[in-house]
Amino acid sequence: MNQQVLSTPEDLFRYQLRSVLTMEHxxxxxxxxxxEAASDSKVKKLFSHHADETREQIDKIGKVFAAIGVHESSAPSPATTGIKDQAASLLGKAEPKLQNQIAVMSALGNEHFEIASYDGLILSATALGLSDASSLLQENLDQEVHTSKELRDVLKDLLSSS
Ligand SMILES: [Fe+2]
Incomplete structure (x- = not known):
């Protein structure tokens, strides 16, 4: 791996954009x-819908690279590996009746991490005068915020019916 030192806010923005690409994958x-872990049809539908949105978000990140004139590449995202590992561990420990709840809570945790990541990137892009990048990233952030609200509503429904 390239061990370059990040010395400017631009370097940091580009590196974090590369991590966000990995985060979305x-x-x-x-x-x-x-x-796969969920059985509730509403939960499954929400996950499929957001998977479609996530594919669009990956394309949009490609457009951000193009907008700032940087060749697209990715960087590690250990936080999202951790969120995924934590979900797998919980799913492995819990009885089937708890799997929907675990799946939704895990997805919610992932969304909140994504929201924080985009929020920071957008503020950086704006400070750097990268308005096209900022608008494209805002579109992804809006989808994440919307999804987090939907996940929260579904979680409330699951908890009240269990
Ligand atoms: Fe996303």
């Missing part, structure tokens, strides 16, 4: 795993 994998 992890999200796509996690949504597939969680879709």
């Amino acid at each position: 992890h999200s796509l994998e996690a949504l597939g795993d969680l879709h």
